[in-house]
Amino acid sequence: MAKQTETRYSEYHRNNLIFKVIDSGPINGKPVILLHGFPETAQSWQATSKILNQHNFRTFAIEQRGYSIAASPKGRFQYSINELVADVKAFIDLQGQPVYVIGHDWGSIVACELSLQYPDLVKHLTLVSVPHTGAFLKAMLSSTQIFTSYYIGFFQLPFIPELLFKRSRFLSNYLLKNSGMTPEQLNDFNQYFIKENRIGTAINWYRSMPLAPIGSTFKKVKVPTLFIWGNKDIAIGKKSAQLNKQFFAGPYEEVHLDATHWIPSQNAEQLSHYFLKAVN
Numbered sequence: 254m255a256k257q258t259e260t261r262y263s264e265y266h267r268n269n270l271i272f273k274v275i276d277s278g279p280i281n282g283k284p285v286i287l288l289h290g291f292p293e294t295a296q297s298w299q300a301t302s303k304i305l306n307q308h309n310f311r312t313f314a315i316e317q318r319g320y321s322i323a324a325s326p327k328g329r330f331q332y333s334i335n336e337l338v339a340d341v342k343a344f345i346d347l348q349g350q351p352v353y354v355i356g357h358d359w360g361s362i363v364a365c366e367l368s369l370q371y372p373d374l375v376k377h378l379t380l381v382s383v384p385h386t387g388a389f390l391k392a393m394l395s396s397t398q399i400f401t402s403y404y405i406g407f408f409q410l411p412f413i414p415e416l417l418f419k420r421s422r423f424l425s426n427y428l429l430k431n432s433g434m435t436p437e438q439l440n441d442f443n444q445y446f447i448k449e450n451r452i453g454t455a456i457n458w459y460r461s462m463p464l465a466p467i468g469s470t471f472k473k474v475k476v477p478t479l480f481i482w483g484n485k486d487i488a489i490g491k492k493s494a495q496l497n498k499q500f501f502a503g504p505y506e507e508v509h510l511d512a513t514h515w516i517p518s519q520n521a522e523q524l525s526h527y528f529l530k531a532v533n
Contacts, residue, residue: 260347262313267343270324273316274344277302282311284348286341290358290383291455292429293438293518294320294445297357300521308529310353315344317360319454329460337363337458338370345374353532355524357381357517358488359458368476369469377532378478381516381524383489384497387471391499396492404428408459415453418446432487433513473502479531480505481524483512506531 259281262274275295285305287298295314302312318340319325319332341363345352354375356364361383368375383389392398408414417424425447429439446452478501482494498505508527512520 262344262347264321264323265344265347267324267340270318270326270340271321272318272324272340272344273321275299275302275314275316276311277314278306278311279309280311282306282309283353284350285310285312285353285355286345286364287312287314287517288317288341288354288356288360288364289314289320289517290356290360291458292442292446292452293358294441296441296445297515297518299518301355301517301524304521304525305528308525313344315341317341317363319457320451322449322451325451325454327454329457330464332454332457332461334363334366334461334465338367341367342371342374345371351376353377353379355379355381355528356383358383358514362386365474366469368474368478369472372474372476375476378474378476379528379531380478380480380497382482382486382514384480384482384493385474385500386469387500388496389489389493390470391496392490392493396490398490398493401488401490405459405462408456409463414456418452433485433515433519435515435519438515438518471500473500475501475503477504477531478506479527480507481510481516481527482508483510483514483516483520485512486514488514 262276264271264273289295289297295316298314305312318337351374354364361380364378365385368378480497510520510523516524
């Protein structure tokens with residue numbers, strides 16, 4: 254593949270979808286793909302990007318399917334994990350070289366699956382907050398994780414979750430403020446997901462979960478991996494984090510921070526420190 258790093262990106266296309274990209278840092282810097290989770294956008298990587306850019310990394314924060322307004326097809330069948338992975342691969346193909354990948358929350362799940370399907374495209378994998386799906390499911394059967402993740406079942410309902418988010422401040426405050434989100438993050442949520450009406454397509458990621466193939470659920474990742482988890486995370490329990498190392502066959506490092514679920518925005522310095530330490 255020919256390198257095409259001289260191009261600055263504000264967006265890219267896959268099929269008839271247009272994905273927003275925040276491209277920052279030195280034009281010939283080492284490429285890092287940043288994948289956000291729910292309910293955030295590519296903007297959530299600003300603090301982390303700024304630090305990595307100072308260390309000669311060029312960061313590409315992709316606003317993913319259902320979050321980019323011009324890449325928000327209707328229906329849960331459009332949000333399968335294979336489609337989400339293919340969206341990211343399409344951008345990596347434009348770079349013409351292997352990349353570093355950092356994923357947070359749902360972005361961690363996509364990053365992990367990308368590394369399983371296309372290990373030659375990923376130089377190093379960093380998973381933030383959310384572990385390998387195998388670890389998460391195993392913890393569901395052996396700890397209180399199933400109760401912590403009650404909202405996944407709630408999000409399977411049609412229309413009701415987004416209706417409550419739009420009509421009730423209580424729901425967003427309960428799910429997000431109690432998880433450790435700052436007032437600034439809550440304001441961003443209100444702007445991007447309520448006022449701009451992205452909440453339904455974002456929730457479709459959860460609604461597609463029953464459609465996921467089981468083939469890679471417990472498959473081990475061979476790409477060098479760093480896993481970062483916060484001990485104040487109310488969405489991902491300690492058991493999930495402890496089981497994660499079982500699902501990696503390559504070099505693996507794990508860091509537990511005194512942090513909430515929202516590490517990229519709230520603990521950007523620590524995240525960047527451990528990433529740089531792992532890849533240098």
